[in-house]
Amino acid sequence: MGGAIIDSIIIDGKAFAAILREKVASHVPAFTSATGRAPGLAVILVGDDPASNVYVASKHKATIAAGMQSFEHRLPATATQNQLIDLVQKLNADENVDGILVQLPLPGGMDDKAVIAAINPEKDVDGFHVVNAGKLAVGEDALVPCTPLGCLMLLKDRMGDLSGQEAVIIGRSNIVGKPMAQLLLNENCTVTLAHSRTRDLENVVRRADIVVAAVGRAEMVKGSWLKPGAVVIDVGINRLAPADGEAKGRLVGDVDFAEAAPLSRAITPVPGGVGPMTIACLLRNCLVAAYRRAGLTQPKDI
Ligand SMILES: Nc1nc2c(c(=O)[nH]1)N[C@@H](CN(C=O)c1ccc(C(=O)N[C@@H](CCC(=O)O)C(=O)O)cc1)CN2
Numbered sequence: 001m002g003g004a005i006i007d008s009i010i011i012d013g014k015a016f017a018a019i020l021r022e023k024v025a026s027h028v029p030a031f032t033s034a035t036g037r038a039p040g041l042a043v044i045l046v047g048d049d050p051a052s053n054v055y056v057a058s059k060h061k062a063t064i065a066a067g068m069q070s071f072e073h074r075l076p077a078t079a080t081q082n083q084l085i086d087l088v089q090k091l092n093a094d095e096n097v098d099g100i101l102v103q104l105p106l107p108g109g110m111d112d113k114a115v116i117a118a119i120n121p122e123k124d125v126d127g128f129h130v131v132n133a134g135k136l137a138v139g140e141d142a143l144v145p146c147t148p149l150g151c152l153m154l155l156k157d158r159m160g161d162l163s164g165q166e167a168v169i170i171g172r173s174n175i176v177g178k179p180m181a182q183l184l185l186n187e188n189c190t191v192t193l194a195h196s197r198t199r200d201l202e203n204v205v206r207r208a209d210i211v212v213a214a215v216g217r218a219e220m221v222k223g224s225w226l227k228p229g230a231v232v233i234d235v236g237i238n239r240l241a242p243a244d245g246e247a248k249g250r251l252v253g254d255v256d257f258a259e260a261a262p263l264s265r266a267i268t269p270v271p272g273g274v275g276p277m278t279i280a281c282l283l284r285n286c287l288v289a290a291y292r293r294a295g296l297t298q299p300k301d302i
Pocket residue numbers: 055101102103104105126146147237251270271272273274275276277278279
């Protein structure tokens with residue numbers, strides 16, 4: 001995007017995501033006049049997890065605001081895995097659908113891997129299919145998982161060329177940690193993928209120019225763990241227990257923000273950091289999938 005959008009230690013993911021969503025939206029009319037239809041995103045929600053409900057509603061709103069078609073499908077928590085896979089296959093065959101996303105987590109008893117494997121990799125806007133994970137690993141054009149893609153965009157906006165940077169990622173999930181490692185390797189960083197069995201985690205983190213925390217443990221990364229001047233990307237979204245007089249607990253990341261911010265060159269807050277990038281990158285991936293499926297050259301600025 002060229003140059004940090006706000007010259008502050010705090011990286012404003014909300015503002016960055018708004019700019020990305022506008023850029024995506026600006027390309028929709030050209031796609032629509034070339035193909036006779038707007039890009040289409042199908043989102044499937046199984047069950048009634050309250051947080052998932054909120055995320056799916058936000059995806060619908062953002063998709064419509066970008067001028068794209070939104071197809072929302074809701075299945076009851078009692079639906080079977082075969083019913084879900086049947087729906088995925090119908091969407092695979094639907095010419096108006098460029099992107100398919102199955103909201104996670106799925107209700108207990110369903111096998112995420114089997115469901116994701118049923119998605120046509122060309123429509124896998126979450127980038128979770130093994131074909132996309134493999135392409136990313138070998139540096140081919142993949143659909144890249146939205147959260148790590150958003151983290152990379154924020155890092156490049158703030159730091160420019162990432163070549164030679166020492167990056168430590170804490171958390172080895174298929175959704176964030178592993179693709180983040182591949183993305184940073186592709187940017188020529190020296191990457192350490194740390195996890196719950198990593199010995200002497202604090203000292204591993206202390207050598208990093210870039211820290212990506214994606215463990216799901218509230219405020220685990222302390223200020224004393226950081227090399228002064230590190231850039232800190234906090235992927236965690238953890239709700240604390242309500243304090244006295246609070247109806248709801250505070251939302252915090254995996255990094256102790258109050259301790260880390262004074263030491264950091266730049267840091268993402270929670271909320272308002274990485275989270276909003278997830279949905280903006282989903283729209284971006286859907287536009288990219290639509291251009292590729294239509295055999296058109298995709299816009300360069302997204
Ligand atoms: N199929 C998928 N499932 C899930 C994904 C995903 O990328 N694909 N990611 C998360 C949930 N998620 C989107 O689906 C998501 C999470 C958080 C945010 C966000 O903007 N968070 C805000 C805070 C929100 C709040 O107040 O609770 C922030 O960090 O500022 C957006 C999307 C799991 N499932």
